[in-house]
Amino acid sequence: MLGKINQFRRFIMLRLSKTITKSNAINEKNFIKKKSIKKILISRPNHRLGNQLLMIPIVDEAIKTFPHAKLDIFAKGGLSPILFQNHQQVDRFILLPKKHFKQLLQYFGAWIKIKSRRYDLVINVDEFSSSGRLSTKFASAKYKCFGDDFEDQGWQAQFEDAGHIAKHPVYNFRSYLKHYGIEPSKDPILPIDIRLSKTELKDAKEKLLPLIDNNKPTICIFTFATADKCYSTQWWDAMYSQLLEDFPECNIVEALPVENVSQIDFKAPAFYSKDVRELSAFIANTQVFLGADSGIMHLASASRSPVLGLFSRSNTARYEPYDVGRGVDTNVLNYEDISKLVRDGLDGKL
Numbered sequence: 001m002l003g004k005i006n007q008f009r010r011f012i013m014l015r016l017s018k019t020i021t022k023s024n025a026i027n028e029k030n031f032i033k034k035k036s037i038k039k040i041l042i043s044r045p046n047h048r049l050g051n052q053l054l055m056i057p058i059v060d061e062a063i064k065t066f067p068h069a070k071l072d073i074f075a076k077g078g079l080s081p082i083l084f085q086n087h088q089q090v091d092r093f094i095l096l097p098k099k100h101f102k103q104l105l106q107y108f109g110a111w112i113k114i115k116s117r118r119y120d121l122v123i124n125v126d127e128f129s130s131s132g133r134l135s136t137k138f139a140s141a142k143y144k145c146f147g148d149d150f151e152d153q154g155w156q157a158q159f160e161d162a163g164h165i166a167k168h169p170v171y172n173f174r175s176y177l178k179h180y181g182i183e184p185s186k187d188p189i190l191p192i193d194i195r196l197s198k199t200e201l202k203d204a205k206e207k208l209l210p211l212i213d214n215n216k217p218t219i220c221i222f223t224f225a226t227a228d229k230c231y232s233t234q235w236w237d238a239m240y241s242q243l244l245e246d247f248p249e250c251n252i253v254e255a256l257p258v259e260n261v262s263q264i265d266f267k268a269p270a271f272y273s274k275d276v277r278e279l280s281a282f283i284a285n286t287q288v289f290l291g292a293d294s295g296i297m298h299l300a301s302a303s304r305s306p307v308l309g310l311f312s313r314s315n316t317a318r319y320e321p322y323d324v325g326r327g328v329d330t331n332v333l334n335y336e337d338i339s340k341l342v343r344d345g346l347d348g349k350l
Contacts, residue, residue: 031181032143037066037120043135044125047077047098049276049295050319053192053302054166055125056083060190061170062123063089065177069121074114074135082277083302086195114139121145125169145176165318166192191323194302196281204281211269212251217346219247220283222255222291222300223263229293231310231330236263242335243290243342250346255283257296288345290338293319293327301325306345308338325350 040062044055052075062071070091073080077098084090094114100107119141124132127147136144147169156162162171167189174184212218221243223236231239243252254262256272273279276299283289284303291297292310298321300307307325309316320327325345328338344350 037069039119040069040071041119041122041139042071043074043132045074045076045096045131050298052079052083053298056192057166057189058125058169083194145173147172150175163317192302200281201284205285208282208285211253216251218251218286220253220255220286220289222296224257225292225294231292233263239335240264242339246339288342306350308341
């Protein structure tokens with residue numbers, strides 16, 4: 001019931017926010033001059049790990065487009081300062097509390113901050129986020145990109161991957177820039193990358209080594225996910241048995257969720273950490289990652305390790321890992337098929 005109420009609330013709020021958020025009138029006098037953009041606010045007020053990771057491409061696109069600008073990020077929870085700690089142009093984090101009814105002063109204080117600071121450009125990452133649209137409207141800035149500014153002009157048809165949740169904001173931002181007099185980049189969209197340091201990778205490798213035979217390549221599995229995205233213990237037991245049979249020459253390790261649970265009952269050597277950068281660095285030291293659609297799947301993408309994301313829903317194109325992996329429709333492919341894709345990952349063919 002709570003889920004249905006929340007879904008209805010989001011629907012109503014989105015409809016309301018769409019009626020009050022409009023882009024600036026476009027004319028030659030209102031064209032953007034690159035050198036005039038010195039302070040940018042990027043809005044993604046959502047606390048989930050996956051959603052915050054998926055805004056990395058639009059942050060990197062803004063940095064590439066306006067290399068002399070400083071960026072503030074309006075987010076929720078405490079993850080964004082951790083994920084973006086090696087993005088030098090990110091200046092401030094304006095953070096809503098995860099449970100705003102229990103921290104009303106912090107909640108209203110964050111909204112006051114985005115109003116009190118003057119920005120040259122505000123970018124809303126998710127067009128379906130009512131709070132993102134409202135914060136874009138509320139912020140003080142001359143230029144505001146709401147996330148769906150020019151969808152009626154058919155730019156999405158030009159790009160096969162425009163429906164991906166991490167790429168759609170970038171394509172929309174490029175369309176926005178074009179209408180405001182800036183020729184947008186035609187380069188491939190930058191990947192999700194949290195920019196792990198050499199020290200982070202080295203420290204994580206030292207934690208991986210006691211779990212494995214150092215002379216073998218390593219497959220990392222992640223067996224947890226939320227709601228119906230989580231595969232059963234029976235499914236994972238069969239998948240794990242298939243991997244053991246097909247890859248005797250490989251190590252198989254399990255990355256554990258913050259809940260410290262395992263769908264294979266901890267049969268594989270396991271690694272647990274509440275530090276998302278440490279977990280990402282651990283995955284980066286393995287040769288291929290296999291796990292269900294989740295924030296950790298996107299964290300694996302951010303580690304730059306080949307990723308196979310398991311999908312039982314019909315939303316693979318929107319959420320699949322990209323650049324270093326692919327989504328797998330488990331309604332179509334069986335254990336043997338998935339095992340063959342793991343082989344492709346080990347061979348560098350994903």
